[in-house]
Amino acid sequence: MANVNLIRRAEIGREKRVRTRAQLVEAANTLFARRAVESVTVDDVVQEAGVAKGTFYTHFDSLEALTAAVAEELVQSFDELLQPGRTAITEPALRIAFGCRAFIDKALNDSRWAAVAARMTAANPQSGENLRRRLLEDLQHLSAEPPSAELKLEIVVGIMLHMLRVLGEGRLSSFDPDAVVSAILRAIGLSLQEARSVLKRLPAAGTEKSLRTTAS
Amino acid sequence: MANVNLIRRAEIGREKRVRTRAQLVEAANTLFARRAVESVTVDDVVQEAGVAKGTFYTHFDSLEALTAAVAEELVQSFDELLQPGRTAITEPALRIAFGCRAFIDKALNDSRWAAVAARMTAANPQSGENLRRRLLEDLQHLSAEPPSAELKLEIVVGIMLHMLRVLGEGRLSSFDPDAVVSAILRAIGLSLQEARSVLKRLPAAGTEKSLRTTAS
Numbered sequence: 001m002a003n004v005n006l007i008r009r010a011e012i013g014r015e016k017r018v019r020t021r022a023q024l025v026e027a028a029n030t031l032f033a034r035r036a037v038e039s040v041t042v043d044d045v046v047q048e049a050g051v052a053k054g055t056f057y058t059h060f061d062s063l064e065a066l067t068a069a070v071a072e073e074l075v076q077s078f079d080e081l082l083q084p085g086r087t088a089i090t091e092p093a094l095r096i097a098f099g100c101r102a103f104i105d106k107a108l109n110d111s112r113w114a115a116v117a118a119r120m121t122a123a124n125p126q127s128g129e130n131l132r133r134r135l136l137e138d139l140q141h142l143s144a145e146p147p148s149a150e151l152k153l154e155i156v157v158g159i160m161l162h163m164l165r166v167l168g169e170g171r172l173s174s175f176d177p178d179a180v181v182s183a184i185l186r187a188i189g190l191s192l193q194e195a196r197s198v199l200k201r202l203p204a205a206g207t208e209k210s211l212r213t214t215a216s
Numbered sequence: 217m218a219n220v221n222l223i224r225r226a227e228i229g230r231e232k233r234v235r236t237r238a239q240l241v242e243a244a245n246t247l248f249a250r251r252a253v254e255s256v257t258v259d260d261v262v263q264e265a266g267v268a269k270g271t272f273y274t275h276f277d278s279l280e281a282l283t284a285a286v287a288e289e290l291v292q293s294f295d296e297l298l299q300p301g302r303t304a305i306t307e308p309a310l311r312i313a314f315g316c317r318a319f320i321d322k323a324l325n326d327s328r329w330a331a332v333a334a335r336m337t338a339a340n341p342q343s344g345e346n347l348r349r350r351l352l353e354d355l356q357h358l359s360a361e362p363p364s365a366e367l368k369l370e371i372v373v374g375i376m377l378h379m380l381r382v383l384g385e386g387r388l389s390s391f392d393p394d395a396v397v398s399a400i401l402r403a404i405g406l407s408l409q410e411a412r413s414v415l416k417r418l419p420a421a422g423t424e425k426s427l428r429t430t431a432s
Contacts, residue, residue, distance in 0.1 A: 146392055146395040146398075147392055147395030147396065147398075147399060148390065148392070148395075150388060150389065150390075151388065151391070151392065151395060151396065151399075152399070154378055154379070154382050154388065155375055155378075155396070155399050155403075157378060158374045158375045158376075158377065158378025158379065159371055159374045159375060159378075159403070160374075161374065161378065162370055162371075162373060162374025162375075162377065162378070163370070163374065166370050172366060172367065172370070173366065174364065174366075175367070176362060176363055176364070176367065179362040179363030179364075179367060180363065180367065180371070182362075182363075183363060183367075183368075183371050183403040183404070184403070186402040186403055186405075187371075187375070187399040187400070187402055187403035188399070189402075191407070191408065192407065
């Protein structure tokens with residue numbers, strides 16, 4: 001009986017920790033939506049979450065670690081939203097183009113989202129593990145032409161992360177999402193004609209709204 | 217006469233500031249060469265430079281700002297080393313390929329250099345101004361096919377920065393520099409045949425040593 005209580009108590013502790021961590025991530029997310037990421041302090045976050053400052057440091061080493069967790073959360077949840085639309089596509093190159101353009105459209109529509117997501121890399125270059133794994137699988141189904149699928153993955157990730165950063169900072173005078181997707185497709189080995197054909201067959205307008213429609 | 221003295225005194229002050237700043241950058245550079253960038257503290261830097269801690273903060277807001285300055289210095293001085301070899305090339309695409317492969321080879325030969333250089337972005341996304349300007353000029357001489365030269369610049373920068381990061385972390389099992397350069401050339405609009413032709417005409421082996429030879 002004592003044993004059962006101990007197990008249950010450990011469980012409650014674990015659940016509470018998960019809840020508190022989620023509260024901190026949620027609080028940071030709310031603050032980032034309201035003002036510049038740079039201006040948010042640990043004090044702001046604990047006040048918003050309604051927890052003690054010491055609690056913050058039992059969950060995160062630093063504000064940067066929390067920002068990375070927020071970014072991971074933003075990217076993962078958007079990626080999950082894409083899955084129904086993505087898995088309905090059978091052609092690997094079209095699947096890659098679909099994912100890339102959805103992320104670019106999302107970043108275009110929400111520069112705050114893009115800025116926070118781009119920070120993920122700085123704090124954790126191997127983040128977005130599910131995303132990377134799925135992208136690698138698609139790349140392995142493309143032609144075996146060099147570079148290797150492993151290197152193609154890094155090329156796509158490099159372009160996409162930089163685009164999120166650029167869109168997060170809003171520093172390009174004009175931006176053509178299709179041109180970026182085409183550049184990505186060509187970098188991973190498609191010809192101009194093949195890239196054009198993929199773009200033509202992409203489900204129209206990858207805005208957040210239409211993605212929700214695709215996903216539902 | 218008093219006026220001249222004041223001017224001279226201001227000059228001496230300026231020179232001293234420039235010297236102290238350079239001392240701090242040099243000290244950090246020495247420390248980064250010896251051990252992991254993450255393990256270096258402000259105390260280590262001031263001790264190595266032989267200056268007071270307060271002096272550090274008159275020159276840099278934080279250790280990150282100093283790391284960015286070190287990175288900027290590393291990248292700029294390597295870029296300057298490349299200029300003689302680069303300006304001898306008249307074809308824009310070949311010039312771009314020359315620069316990219318030289319940076320990749322440098323990163324392959326010196327992962328510490330790559331790791332520090334990659335940090336530049338995190339701290340200052342618009343860094344490497346000379347490099348960006350020159351690259352943009354070359355891109356403007358390529359075909360006017362979309363994406364715009366401005367967007368092509370960000371695509372090249374995105375791939376290159378990510379490659380520096382990846383090589384700095386040493387996390388790819390194999391790495392083919394030519395395959396990356398080819399991917400870059402195709403992303404900015406060259407066909408596979410054109411990219412192959414450029415690679416064939418690239419001055420052989422862009423190792424640091426041969427670059428020094430080219431530059432001298």
